[in-house]
Amino acid sequence: MSGLFISFEGIDGAGKSTHIAALAQAFEAQGRAVTLTREPGGTPLAEALRALVLHEAMDPLTETLLVFAARRDHITRVIAPALAQGRVVVCDRFSDATFAYQGGGRDFDWDVLRVLENWVQARDQIASAVEPGPDVLQPDLTLWFDLPAAVAAQRLVGARVPDRFEAQPSGFFEKVSAGYARRCAQSPSRFARIEAHMSAESVWQQVLASVRAKGWLS
Numbered sequence: 365m366s367g368l369f370i371s372f373e374g375i376d377g378a379g380k381s382t383h384i385a386a387l388a389q390a391f392e393a394q395g396r397a398v399t400l401t402r403e404p405g406g407t408p409l410a411e412a413l414r415a416l417v418l419h420e421a422m423d424p425l426t427e428t429l430l431v432f433a434a435r436r437d438h439i440t441r442v443i444a445p446a447l448a449q450g451r452v453v454v455c456d457r458f459s460d461a462t463f464a465y466q467g468g469g470r471d472f473d474w475d476v477l478r479v480l481e482n483w484v485q486a487r488d489q490i491a492s493a494v495e496p497g498p499d500v501l502q503p504d505l506t507l508w509f510d511l512p513a514a515v516a517a518q519r520l521v522g523a524r525v526p527d528r529f530e531a532q533p534s535g536f537f538e539k540v541s542a543g544y545a546r547r548c549a550q551s552p553s554r555f556a557r558i559e560a561h562m563s564a565e566s567v568w569q570q571v572l573a574s575v576r577a578k579g580w581l582s
C-alpha cells in the first residue's frame with residue numbers, strides 16, 4: 365500500500381485539532397497505520413526549534429530558517445520513512461504554513477521561501493523517499509481550515525497563554541489567510557478548503573468528504 369501525506373492548515377483558532385485526531389482514528393479504523401505529527405516539531409530536534417520559534421524574539425529570516433531546519437529534520441527522520449512504509453502521515457501544518465505565516469504574516473520574500481522549500485523538500489535529497497512523486501515533497505492533500513480572522517480570535521480568547529503568533533493582532537492573521545489563499549490558488553488540486561466557521565459536525569463532514577473524494581476512506 366502506498367503512503368499518504370495529509371496536512372492540516374489554517375490560522376490559529378481555526379479549530380483543526382479535534383479533526384486531526386478524528387481523521388487519524390478514521391484511517392486506523394480502516395486498518396491503515398497512521399503517523400500523527402506536527403510542525404514545527406515531530407522530532408526531538410524539531411520540537412526544540414519549535415520552542416524557540418514560538419517563544420523567543422527573532423527576525424523573520426531567523427524564524428524562516430528555523431522552521432525550515434525543523435522541517436528538514438522532521439522529513440528525514442519521520443515523514444519520509446513513514447511514507448516509505450506505506451503509512452498515512454497526518455501532519456498538523458507543513459510548508460504552506462511557512463508561506464502563510466512568514467510569507468503572508470511577516471511579509472517575508474515569497475521567492476526566497478520557494479528556494480528554501482525546493483532545497484528542504486527536494487525528493488532526490490531524501491534518502492528514504494522511495495515513492496514516485498513530484499520533485500519536491502508535498503502533501504497529497506491539504507485541508508485548509510479557512511475562517512474570518514475575527515472568528516478565530518474570538519475562539520482563542522482566554523484559551524491559554526498566547527505564544528508569539530497567537531499574540532498577534534487580527535491584521536496579522538488576515539495577512540496569514542491571504543498567504544494561504546495564494547498558496548491554495550497555486551496548487552488547487554492539492555488543497556481542499558474547509559469552511560471552518562461552521563459547526564464542528566459540519567466541519568467534520570467537510571473533512572470526510574474531502575478525503576473520500578480522493579478515494580482514501582470508504
Ligand code: TMP
Pocket residue numbers: 376402403404431456457458459461462463465466529530
Ligand atoms: P500550532 O501548532 O499550535 O498551531 O503552533 C504553531 C505556530 O507556528 C502557529 O502559530 C503557526 C506557526 N508556524 C509558522 O509560523 N511557520 C511554520 O512554518 C509553521 C509550521 C508554523
